[in-house]
Amino acid sequence: MTQDPLSLPFDSDEMLAGLRPWIETESPSFDAAAVNRMMNLVQHELAVLGARTERIPGRQGLGDSLRAAIPHPRAGEGGILLLGHLDTVHPLGTLAALPFRRDGKLCYGPGLLDMKGGNYVYLDALRKLLAAGIETPLPVTVLLTPDEEIGSPSTRPLIEAEARRHRFILVPEPACPDGSAVIGRYAIARFSLQTRGRPSHASWTLDEGRSAIAEMARKVAEIEAMTTEDCSFSVGVIRGGQWVNCVSSVCDAEVLSMAKTQDLLDEGVARMLALGQDGGEVALEVRRGVTRPVWAPDQPGTMAMLEVARAIAAEIGFDLPACSAGGGSDGNFTGALGLATLDSIGLRGRGLHTLDEHIEVDSLAERARLAAGLFCRLGA
Numbered sequence: 001m002t003q004d005p006l007s008l009p010f011d012s013d014e015m016l017a018g019l020r021p022w023i024e025t026e027s028p029s030f031d032a033a034a035v036n037r038m039m040n041l042v043q044h045e046l047a048v049l050g051a052r053t054e055r056i057p058g059r060q061g062l063g064d065s066l067r068a069a070i071p072h073p074r075a076g077e078g079g080i081l082l083l084g085h086l087d088t089v090h091p092l093g094t095l096a097a098l099p100f101r102r103d104g105k106l107c108y109g110p111g112l113l114d115m116k117g118g119n120y121v122y123l124d125a126l127r128k129l130l131a132a133g134i135e136t137p138l139p140v141t142v143l144l145t146p147d148e149e150i151g152s153p154s155t156r157p158l159i160e161a162e163a164r165r166h167r168f169i170l171v172p173e174p175a176c177p178d179g180s181a182v183i184g185r186y187a188i189a190r191f192s193l194q195t196r197g198r199p200s201h202a203s204w205t206l207d208e209g210r211s212a213i214a215e216m217a218r219k220v221a222e223i224e225a226m227t228t229e230d231c232s233f234s235v236g237v238i239r240g241g242q243w244v245n246c247v248s249s250v251c252d253a254e255v256l257s258m259a260k261t262q263d264l265l266d267e268g269v270a271r272m273l274a275l276g277q278d279g280g281e282v283a284l285e286v287r288r289g290v291t292r293p294v295w296a297p298d299q300p301g302t303m304a305m306l307e308v309a310r311a312i313a314a315e316i317g318f319d320l321p322a323c324s325a326g327g328g329s330d331g332n333f334t335g336a337l338g339l340a341t342l343d344s345i346g347l348r349g350r351g352l353h354t355l356d357e358h359i360e361v362d363s364l365a366e367r368a369r370l371a372a373g374l375f376c377r378l379g380a
Contacts, residue, residue, distance in 0.1 A: 005372035006315055008128040010365040015124055016107060022116045023100045023109035027063075027146075029087040035063030035146040038086045042066060042119075042144060049127055051142070052076065059154040063087065063146030067162070070126055072139040078165040079138030080378055082126075083330055084119040084172055085148030089353050098355045106349075108358040117359050118172030118346020118367070119144065125371035138167065138379035148330055151190055151290035156333055163334040168305060168378045171331040172346035172371070175363070176323060182344035183306055184297025184324030185332045187265035190289035191255040191272050193219065195240075197282045199249040209247025213240040215282040216251040219275065223255060231259040231268045232326075254289075258326050262294045292332035297324040301340030305378065309342060312373035318366060345370065 027038035036058075043053050046068040052075060056065040066086075069075040088111035090098070100109040126140060143162050145155040152159065163169055176182065195216045200209030220235045227233050233255060240251030257272065259265035269288060276286040306322050313320035331343035347367055349359035 003132050003134060005129060005134055005376045006312070006369050008125075008132060008369070008372055010124070010128065010368040012361050012364045015121060015364045015368070016102060016361070018124065019112070019117060019120050020100050022120060023112050024095060026090065026092050026095060026110060027087050028089070028091050029062070029147050029149045031092060032058055032061060032063040032146070034092060035087050039064050039066050039144070039146070042086065043068075045123070046142065049130060056158065058146060062154045065146060065155055065158060066142075066144045068142040070140040070142065071130060072136065074139045076141070077139050079167060080136070080140045080375065081163055081166040081169045082122055082140060082142045082172070083159065083163070083169055083334065084115055084122075084143075085145045085330065086116065086119070087146050087149050088114065088116070089149050094355070098357065102361065105361050106358045107361050108356075110357060113174045113347060113349040113357050113359050114352040115173050115346055117364070118174065121347065121364055121368040122170065122172045122371045125368045125375060128368075129372055129375060134376065136375045140375060141166065145330065151188070151292065151328075152330055152333070153290045159330050159333050160337060163337065163339055167340065169331070169334045169339055169341040170345060170374060171329060171334075171341065171343040172367070173329045173331070173344045174346050174352055175344050175348045176325060177350070178321055179319070179348055180321040180323045180325075180344065181306065181309060181342055182325045182331065183302050183322045183342070184335065185292070185295040185328055185343070186324070186326045187259050187262055187294040188292040188328040188332070189257045189265055189269055190291070191257070192287045192289055193253040193255060194285045195219070195251045195282055196285070197247065197249050200247045202245045202247055206247065210281040211247050212251040212282060213248040215284065216240060216253055219284065220253065223272070223275070226268075226271060230261075231257065231264045233257050233268070233272075258328070265294070292328040293336040295332045295335030295341070299335070299338060299340070301338075302335065302342060305340050305342045308377050309345065309370065309374060312370055312377065315373070316366060316369050
């Protein structure tokens with residue numbers, strides 16, 4: 001008799017021990033060598049499973065991607081795509097302030113929640129299925145990327161091309177604060193801004209200078225004041241000046257805009273680009289960066305996946321709400337293509353992108369069982 005995948009021996013302590021090296025291999029997006037060390041670690045683990053792995057060289061100075069076909073009679077064919085990223089927002093050295101540690105029912109570490117933990121438990125589900133001799137109805141392919149935290153500028157074509165080959169896409173990003181899965185996402189656009197002023201000595205000839213920093217400060221207030229409930233603007237990075245005794249001649253900033261619909265995003269983009277000015281004593285240049293398209297909720301394929309997931313969750317003993325959400329992911333790309341995508345089905349926790357990032361330990365086995373059920377019931 002075939003073993004029930006929901007009864008596989010998932011053990012939280014074992015999973016935390018396996019996760020520790022993942023977390024202690026720091027992998028900030030902009031450090032290609034660090035991300036590739038993380039790819040090496042996971043590629044080795046996938047090879048141990050018997051997966052056929054392929055390293056896809058990085059572009060734009062970013063890290064590599066990793067594609068793996070899990071052992072199956074039809075390995076490599078289209079079926080289920082497990083889509084995740086191994087880069088984090090945390091710079092090298094974050095472990096000094098946020099070491100991997102367990103504190104009762106919580107476990108802390110940079111990137112543990114977003115999204116190394118989710119990737120790990122879904123791979124652990126595959127590991128346990130293979131060990132038990134349970135064959136999934138559809139072959140499973142894993143695609144892990146290096147740049148999601150910066151908008152996936154180098155991997156969007158790869159993600160979209162790979163996703164089109166598959167019937168179902170699973171994205172184990174962190175669960176929403178209430179435990180919800182995500183069945184749609186808002187649109188996101190990034191912008192780079194630069195003000196250029198006139199330098200002068202900050203005491204002898206202060207009145208001759210025109211401060212790029214001062215002008216950028218005024219624009220920050222103006223930009224963030226454009227935020228509404230349906231379209232937000234946030235200035236997350238600002239850099240300016242070189243010497244305190246010089247009036248600043250250049251200041252750079254980065255802005256993130258999120259909108260609930262594509263029309264609202266288009267309006268927001270137009271407002272941002274209109275801020276640019278060549279005239280006057282301080283110039284402002286606005287450049288549009290990477291964009292994540294709207295993933296409209298309630299698509300039939302996604303909703304059918306959600307019903308399967310909810311039935312599995314009920315058998316395990318937890319509810320699985322669902323929502324459309326902000327905070328873009330690579331699910332934006334696959335969902336916008338109309339492909340059946342279930343996102344934010346990873347671990348429960350809090351504090352992603354902060355020095356309080358942690359997971360709820362109980363969610364390890366819970367989400368691994370959900371993963372095993374999805375692998376075994378999708379396409380059955």
